Amino acid sequence: MNAFATYLDRELPKIEDCLRRHVAGLNPYVRPTADHVLKAGGKRLRPLLTILTARALGYADEDIYPLACSLELLHSATLLHDDILDGAALRRGKPAAHTLFGTTHTILAGDVLLALANTMVASYGKPVLTACLSDAIMSTVSGEIQEIAHIRDVALSMSDYLDIITGKTACLIQSACKAGALLAEADPPLVQAAAGFGMNLGVAFQLVDDALDYTSPKEVSGKPKGSDIREGKLTLPLILHIQNLSQEAREVFTKAFKENTLTEEALESALSAVASGGYADKTRDMAVSYLDKARECLGAFPAAEETGLLHTALEGMARRDK
Amino acid sequence: MNAFATYLDRELPKIEDCLRRHVAGLNPYVRPTADHVLKAGGKRLRPLLTILTARALGYADEDIYPLACSLELLHSATLLHDDILDGAALRRGKPAAHTLFGTTHTILAGDVLLALANTMVASYGKPVLTACLSDAIMSTVSGEIQEIAHIRDVALSMSDYLDIITGKTACLIQSACKAGALLAEADPPLVQAAAGFGMNLGVAFQLVDDALDYTSPKEVSGKPKGSDIREGKLTLPLILHIQNLSQEAREVFTKAFKENTLTEEALESALSAVASGGYADKTRDMAVSYLDKARECLGAFPAAEETGLLHTALEGMARRDK
Numbered sequence: 353m354n355a356f357a358t359y360l361d362r363e364l365p366k367i368e369d370c371l372r373r374h375v376a377g378l379n380p381y382v383r384p385t386a387d388h389v390l391k392a393g394g395k396r397l398r399p400l401l402t403i404l405t406a407r408a409l410g411y412a413d414e415d416i417y418p419l420a421c422s423l424e425l426l427h428s429a430t431l432l433h434d435d436i437l438d439g440a441a442l443r444r445g446k447p448a449a450h451t452l453f454g455t456t457h458t459i460l461a462g463d464v465l466l467a468l469a470n471t472m473v474a475s476y477g478k479p480v481l482t483a484c485l486s487d488a489i490m491s492t493v494s495g496e497i498q499e500i501a502h503i504r505d506v507a508l509s510m511s512d513y514l515d516i517i518t519g520k521t522a523c524l525i526q527s528a529c530k531a532g533a534l535l536a537e538a539d540p541p542l543v544q545a546a547a548g549f550g551m552n553l554g555v556a557f558q559l560v561d562d563a564l565d566y567t568s569p570k571e572v573s574g575k576p577k578g579s580d581i582r583e584g585k586l587t588l589p590l591i592l593h594i595q596n597l598s599q600e601a602r603e604v605f606t607k608a609f610k611e612n613t614l615t616e617e618a619l620e621s622a623l624s625a626v627a628s629g630g631y632a633d634k635t636r637d638m639a640v641s642y643l644d645k646a647r648e649c650l651g652a653f654p655a656a657e658e659t660g661l662l663h664t665a666l667e668g669m670a671r672r673d674k
Numbered sequence: 675m676n677a678f679a680t681y682l683d684r685e686l687p688k689i690e691d692c693l694r695r696h697v698a699g700l701n702p703y704v705r706p707t708a709d710h711v712l713k714a715g716g717k718r719l720r721p722l723l724t725i726l727t728a729r730a731l732g733y734a735d736e737d738i739y740p741l742a743c744s745l746e747l748l749h750s751a752t753l754l755h756d757d758i759l760d761g762a763a764l765r766r767g768k769p770a771a772h773t774l775f776g777t778t779h780t781i782l783a784g785d786v787l788l789a790l791a792n793t794m795v796a797s798y799g800k801p802v803l804t805a806c807l808s809d810a811i812m813s814t815v816s817g818e819i820q821e822i823a824h825i826r827d828v829a830l831s832m833s834d835y836l837d838i839i840t841g842k843t844a845c846l847i848q849s850a851c852k853a854g855a856l857l858a859e860a861d862p863p864l865v866q867a868a869a870g871f872g873m874n875l876g877v878a879f880q881l882v883d884d885a886l887d888y889t890s891p892k893e894v895s896g897k898p899k900g901s902d903i904r905e906g907k908l909t910l911p912l913i914l915h916i917q918n919l920s921q922e923a924r925e926v927f928t929k930a931f932k933e934n935t936l937t938e939e940a941l942e943s944a945l946s947a948v949a950s951g952g953y954a955d956k957t958r959d960m961a962v963s964y965l966d967k968a969r970e971c972l973g974a975f976p977a978a979e980e981t982g983l984l985h986t987a988l989e990g991m992a993r994r995d996k
Contacts, residue, residue: 379816381823433785437778456759456822459781463755463788463815470792470808477801486792493785494701500778501703 355657356664360400367399370417371424374472378464385453385461389428392446397557397665398423398528404665405532405546408658418472419535422485423528425469430492430524432462437500480534488527495519504584506594506606513588514555517562522554529553545652549662552646556669559639562587563632566623568673578623584612588638592631593622636670643670677979678986682722689721692739693746696794700786707775707783711750714768719879719987720745720850726987727854727868730980740794741857744807745850747791752814752846754784759822802856810849817841826906828916828928835910836877839884844876851875867974871984874968878991881961884909885954888945890995900945906934910960914953915944958992965992 375386399420406416435448436458450458466489473485499516502508529550533543565580566589580587586594586609594602605622608614614622626632646666653659697708721742728738757770758780772780788811795807821838824830851872855865887902888911902909908916908931916924927944930936936944948954968988975981 379819379823381819433781437781455777459755459759460815460819460822464812464819466785466788467808467812467815471812474801474805474808477805479796479799479801479804482801482804483796483799486789486796490786490789490793493782493789497701497703497782497786500782501701 354664356661356668359657359661363400363403364396366417367396367403367421367424370421374418374421374425374468378468382457382461382464385432385449385457386428386465388446388449388452389432389461389465390424394424394428396424398427398525401525401528401550401553401662401665402532402535404658404662405529405549406536407532408653408656408662409533409536409538409542409546410654410656411532411536415476416532416535419476419481419531420528422469422472423488423524423531425465425472426485426489426492427524429462429465429469430496432458432465434496437496476535478534481531484527484531484534488524491519491523491527495521495523499585502586504610504612505586506610508586508591510588510591513586513591517558518551518555521558521561522551525554525557526550542652545649549646549649552642552649553666553669556639556642556646559588559635559642560669560672563589563635563639564673565589566626566632578619581609581614581619581622584609588635589626589631590622592634593626593629596629596631640670676986678983678990681979681983685722685725686718688739689718689725689743689746692743696740696743696747696790700790704779704783704786707754707771707779708750708787710768710771710774711754711783711787712746716746716750718746720749720847722987723847723850723872723875723984724854724857726980726984727851727871728858729854730975730978730984731855731858731860731864731868732976732978733854733858737798738854738857741798741803741853742850744791744794745810745846745853747787747794748807748811748814749846751784751787751791752818752842754780754787756818759818798857800856803853806849806853806856810846813841813845813849817843817845821907824908826932826934827908828932830908830913832910832913835908835913839877839880840873843880843883844873847876847879848872864974867971871968871971874964874971875988875991878961878964878968881910881957881964882991882994885911885957885961886995887911888948888954900941903931903936903941903944906931910957911948911953912944914956915948915951918951918953962992 371390375383375390378386399417402420402423403416432449436450436455449461453461469485469489473481495516495518498512499520502512502516526547527550530543530547533546538546562580565587566578568577570576576582581590594606597605605614605618608618643666647663650659650662650666653662693712697705697712700708721739724742724745725738754771758772758777771783775783791807791811795803817838817840820834821842824834824838848869849872852865852869855868860868884902887909888900890899892898898904903912916928919927927936927940930940965988969985972981972984972988975984
């Protein structure tokens, strides 16, 4: 077993236990909804990053788990609300919470998980941690708002797209790493390195996600191929495809995309064109450039087992297929 | 002009200005929804209580407004989500946000107002304030969950009812007062007195609200008389009415209430019975007993203009008709 798997074997049960204990205290009315989203097979990337960063920077206390888990709870809260907004039927291959529990339970479960995340971080009594979490909440919600505001917006620029994925995904991953560094009371340049690592890793994570949406079969990803294009989300593979269409084809495609009148045929043809044009690969290439920047940030970290594991996580990100 | 009106004339514009400045920074996609709920004629009770408490306890700085307004933003966030859950058509006599802007905008506007409240409190860098806000969020959401879990629950006890109104309303009003005392760095017994004042005032506030739902004409309250009973909410006037029905009448009424099959006639007859039985008045009497406890808590406050105004607010609460 490699070092990363050994580490996961030791840490994941502690993360799961902490999540379970906190969710167990919630009102029975929303607990099943909260349980559902938390058990839907998340990778616990955010808590792991908090733990690895804090440990790499010398923090040894066992009181790290609520902080680490607060970021998973915040992430889960946003998933619950997002799935309602997107009208998504599936989440990680399982029915989205709102299709099982209804909108009321799902809105409230999202609200209470957010409240729980807040309470858990507040209990540390450290203003820097609170500020880190509240920045994460604001960025994530703002990113989600920006994404929805640009649904079916064929004029979305590359820079708008990067703003959206930074807000909705990367800022929370940044906060996961930064929170670990802050808990470890690392020196400001190291806190900045941890934040930079998380930010770049987070952008890469979402770029890979957006590439996988065009390439990963449903059996692997848990959601139908091309779900972004179906939901009217313009992500990098599609932006590149549209840029490379002839003017005439572009006008036809963008009109139908904008008006949500794409036929199944046109949709399949766009998926093929993204594949044959290599636009998903180009998206992964861009992810690699962000991973390079993330690796550079890690250069500031001290030599430690966990610094090595952060490198391993980073390498795994480029290869991930789900 | 009386002293309270003079004080309001001076403070309300500062509260409105602070709210306006913070909401102006939100994404244009959700700003109109946030503006709508904030402009729907709220009394700004929570910010006023924070300000009056802090000033009564000797705090003179002008930096109080973001803290005070954070509680109004949290309150507005919960109103946005609640109106979706309740399926309410009106809020303070105006169309509820979700009927104008749709569920997506309304969920996101609620999320972003909550995020904004968090960010504003975090900026003080004081763990006690953060803890106060996160407790308020958790209690308010939990109270709302409990209320919804007991919709059409004819077995709701008086103690469950008090738990619900404490959670959904009183805890936030408690936090508004407590936050003011904490900002003023008051001694622990005074912080406790401020919290006790807010808690009792908050329970009284909701009791009066629940009485008004049965007595206040639509032109005054902005919502149709008996909207709670229509939404399946069992509040004190109805609990008292049900307790006083003959066994047979109780069985008929509770069955129809539970199954949401009350005819318009049965509903009108229940409204009349609540009026003739004096159950709304009894609810107000109970509010008065909480106001007495709130007054007792104020006894610990130093003599100050604002202590007098808190007494005025308290007296006004017993008389309010909207």
